[in-house]
Amino acid sequence: MPYLILFAAVVFETIGTTALQASQQFTRIGPSITVVVAYVISFILLGWVLKFMPVGIAYALWSGMGIVLIAGAGLVIFGQKLDAAAILGLGLILAGIVVINLFSTTAPH
Numbered sequence: 021m022p023y024l025i026l027f028a029a030v031v032f033e034t035i036g037t038t039a040l041q042a043s044q045q046f047t048r049i050g051p052s053i054t055v056v057v058a059y060v061i062s063f064i065l066l067g068w069v070l071k072f073m074p075v076g077i078a079y080a081l082w083s084g085m086g087i088v089l090i091a092g093a094g095l096v097i098f099g100q101k102l103d104a105a106a107i108l109g110l111g112l113i114l115a116g117i118v119v120i121n122l123f124s125t126t127a128p129h
Contacts, residue, residue, distance in 0.1 A: 022072040029065035030082055032058045034089040041098060077126050084113045 036058030043051035069078050088110050094100035102110070120126075 022069050025065050026069045026078065026081060027085070029062045029069065030085040030089060032062035032065065033082065033086045034093060036062060037086070037090045038093045038097060041094070074126055077120060077124065080120060081117060084117045087113055 036055050039051040039054035039058060042048065043055055046052045046055075066078065066082055069082075091102060091106070091110055095102060
């Protein structure tokens with residue numbers, strides 16, 4: 021269950037960051053409100069996850085998955101291109117997430 025809640029926190033963080041881009045430096049009210057609401061929900065969910073896993077692991081997973089998802093959102097929604105180095109870096113982040121989940125005794129399984 022903590023992983024499902026953590027993934028929901030990542031989704032809301034990604035929504036908030038996507039809305040941050042769309043808010044045009046908080047000059048558009050709809051996306052600006054979405055930023056605040058999405059981040060509040062994301063942090064509430066992340067806080068709940070901290071009952072079940074260490075902050076370092078939870079934050080590593082939350083931020084790593086968020087980075088990968090927002091890079092994908094930037095590509096699809098805003099047409100932001102990724103070069104080979106960016107793709108390699110994102111792959112390394114994903115590899116780190118896999119290592120934590122498969123081999124860490126700190127992360128709950």
